[in-house]
Amino acid sequence: xxxxxIEAGKLSAPQTKPSEGGGAHFAEALTQFxxxxxxxxxxxxxxxxxxxxEGEGSIHEAMVAMNTAEGSFRLLMEMRNRLxxxxxxxxxxxx
Numbered sequence: 001x002x003x004x005x006i007e008a009g010k011l012s013a014p015q016t017k018p019s020e021g022g023g024a025h026f027a028e029a030l031t032q033f034x035x036x037x038x039x040x041x042x043x044x045x046x047x048x049x050x051x052x053x054e055g056e057g058s059i060h061e062a063m064v065a066m067n068t069a070e071g072s073f074r075l076l077m078e079m080r081n082r083l084x085x086x087x088x089x090x091x092x093x094x095x
Contacts, residue, residue: 030079033076033079034076036072037069037072037073037075037076040065040068040069040072040073041069041072041073043065043068043069044062044065044066044068044069047061047062047065047066048062048065048066050062
């Protein structure tokens with residue numbers, strides 16, 4: 001597989017069409033991310049249950065799953081906080 005060198009001046013942003021639904025694409029992306037965060041939480045809970053209750057599994061895998069779930073949740077909360085702050089600022093600007 002050949003790798004072409006990067007030439008100055010030839011870099012550009014990807015060309016995308018604006019969605020006709022406005023925020024529909026954002027809402028879908030946010031919903032998908034929330035489902036992934038939920039999946040991470042469930043996976044971590046199942047790993048811990050398997051380790052603590054059933055005595056099976058790896059403590060390393062359980063800790064990795066817990067850290068992944070925690071990171072995903074923190075990112076989701078940061079996104080929520082920024083969205084709320086943006087809406088609050090927008091409402092203050094309007095009023």
